[in-house]
Amino acid sequence: xxxxxxxxxxxxALIFAIFIAHIWINNVFPYPFEHINLIFAFLFLxxxxxxxxxxxxxGLFLGVFLELFVSSTFGVTLLALxxxxxxxRWLLTYFLTNRSFYIIALAAALxxxxxRIYFLGLNSFTNFFxxxxxxxxxxxxxxxxxxxxLTALFTMLAYMLISQIYKKLNPRYVGHV
Amino acid sequence: xxxSNLQKNTFAIGGIIIFLVxxxxxxxxxxxxxxxxxxxxxxxxxxxxxxxxIKDNYEFFKNREQFFNAYRAAQLSLQKRDENEAxxxxxxxxxxxxxxxxxxxxxxxxxxxxAAVIGNNLEGTEKTIIIDRGExxxxxxxxxxxxDEGILIGEVVKVENDISIVRLLSDNQxxxxxxxxxxxxxxxxxxxxxxxxxxxxFIPRNEAVQIGDLVVTSGLESNIPRGxxxxxxxxxENEAYQPFQQAILTPSxxxxxxxxxxxxLGK
Numbered sequence: 001x002x003x004x005x006x007x008x009x010x011x012x013a014l015i016f017a018i019f020i021a022h023i024w025i026n027n028v029f030p031y032p033f034e035h036i037n038l039i040f041a042f043l044f045l046x047x048x049x050x051x052x053x054x055x056x057x058x059g060l061f062l063g064v065f066l067e068l069f070v071s072s073t074f075g076v077t078l079l080a081l082x083x084x085x086x087x088x089r090w091l092l093t094y095f096l097t098n099r100s101f102y103i104i105a106l107a108a109a110l111x112x113x114x115x116r117i118y119f120l121g122l123n124s125f126t127n128f129f130x131x132x133x134x135x136x137x138x139x140x141x142x143x144x145x146x147x148x149x150l151t152a153l154f155t156m157l158a159y160m161l162i163s164q165i166y167k168k169l170n171p172r173y174v175g176h177v
Numbered sequence: 178x179x180x181s182n183l184q185k186n187t188f189a190i191g192g193i194i195i196f197l198v199x200x201x202x203x204x205x206x207x208x209x210x211x212x213x214x215x216x217x218x219x220x221x222x223x224x225x226x227x228x229x230x231i232k233d234n235y236e237f238f239k240n241r242e243q244f245f246n247a248y249r250a251a252q253l254s255l256q257k258r259d260e261n262e263a264x265x266x267x268x269x270x271x272x273x274x275x276x277x278x279x280x281x282x283x284x285x286x287x288x289x290x291x292a293a294v295i296g297n298n299l300e301g302t303e304k305t306i307i308i309d310r311g312e313x314x315x316x317x318x319x320x321x322x323x324x325d326e327g328i329l330i331g332e333v334v335k336v337e338n339d340i341s342i343v344r345l346l347s348d349n350q351x352x353x354x355x356x357x358x359x360x361x362x363x364x365x366x367x368x369x370x371x372x373x374x375x376x377x378x379f380i381p382r383n384e385a386v387q388i389g390d391l392v393v394t395s396g397l398e399s400n401i402p403r404g405x406x407x408x409x410x411x412x413x414e415n416e417a418y419q420p421f422q423q424a425i426l427t428p429s430x431x432x433x434x435x436x437x438x439x440x441x442l443g444k
Contacts, residue, residue: 019217020217020220022299023217023220023221023224023296023299024220024224026224026296026297026299027221027224027225027227027228027296027297028224028227028228028231034297035302051183052182052183052186053182053183053184053185053186053187054186056186056187056190057186057190059190060190060193060194064197064213065213065217066299066300068210068213068214068217068337069214069217069221069298069299069307069340069342070298070299070300070342071298071300071303071305071334071335071342071344072300074197074198074201074202075194075197075198075201077300078194078197078198079194079198082190082191082194086187089183137349137350139349140302140349140350143302143303143349144302146302147302
């Protein structure tokens with residue numbers, strides 16, 4: 001019983017810590033490193049370690065927190081994150097099954113790209129109904145490209161580091177599990 | 178087992194998201210949102226203040242030459258400021274005298290709300306900021322946001338009960354109708370998305386624009402009053418094959434260092 005309470009408390013603390021760290025990266029890091037999406041990197045790495053669907057719950061809470069401080073219509077970020085996590089799981093289970101560092105970077109970049117596609121699609125859809133303007137310019141594409149590249153790189157570096165400590169993520173052990 | 182767990186989680190979370198969106202549409206989720214915001218705003222505020230402090234304390238130069246150039250430019254600017262200050266004093270005295278003589282009535286000011294900047298928007302790809310005033314203070318989407326005594330810095334794009342999100346002029350989604358203070362009072366559109374500077378497009382090619390000309394809002398948009406300062410012309414691009422000329426502007430305020438600002442509520 002006590003173990004369950006401690007585990008739940010730990011999970012809540014982890015969600016809060018990730019969100020606060022994301023706030024700090026967003027506010028303090030210099031351009032273009034402010035584009036690193038820590039929430040996405042965390043969810044991606046969690047999905048690599050556990051594909052049972054628990055990551056969707058983390059995504060739900062972090063998505064709700066993000067929704068409080070973004071300019072898009074409520075639900076756009078949340079749904080984009082939800083669909084992105086489902087597509088990423090499918091991608092990691094059926095296509096990019098290798099766990100080398102390069103494949104992790106590629107998978108993270110592809111996953112971030114699909115997140116942005118979902119986001120833009122849903123944003124355009126809601127803007128059409130709420131009669132809000134959203135302009136897609138070359139600068140928007142450049143900002144998204146920075147975000148995808150830097151987040152993928154950050155995810156790969158984090159994976160390299162964590163896989164040394166956490167056996168389940170280490171490519172040398174994956175085949176024997 | 179894993180697949181069934183995933184299916185269960187997917188359906189449960191999909192259902193929760195649909196409920197959340199529906200509840201939010203009916204404003205039933207406002208209480209929860211306010212509590213969550215109260216938890217996170219101190220962290221956003223702290224990181225925002227820390228970021229401003231860092232930017233205030235450090236200035237980076239690539240080499241010695243760049244540093245000395247910046248130093249000389251600062252000296253010249255200081256000298257010019259002294260001259261301006263002297264002429265401003267004379268003009269102020271003259272103005273006060275004229276006011277007394279003509280019994281000048283002070284212009285009606287726009288109703289505005291003072292707000293503090295909490296931090297940046299968490300959607301990292303946008304140049305938007307979060308302020309601590311919202312719907313309960315009378316703010317509406319589209320309200321212009323100014324600093325000092327009328328320098329336009331952006332427009333409110335989203336309003337919640339206790340916070341609002343302001344899109345800065347430097348954001349790539351931003352567009353504002355503007356006028357150059359020159360002989361022809363040239364009209365154009367000021368757009369963001371060019372790093373620290375902003376660009377004024379659609380200026381007729383036959384109108385003379387000089388470097389240093391001031392750019393203000395034109396008042397052609399229903400929500401933005403005329404005469405709010407945007408910046409100064411820093412460079413002009415007038416190509417023979419283009420139907421319009423463009424001006425690159427230096428904004429009158431540094432978009433990354435706001436602490437307090439005012440939201441103009443109505444024209």
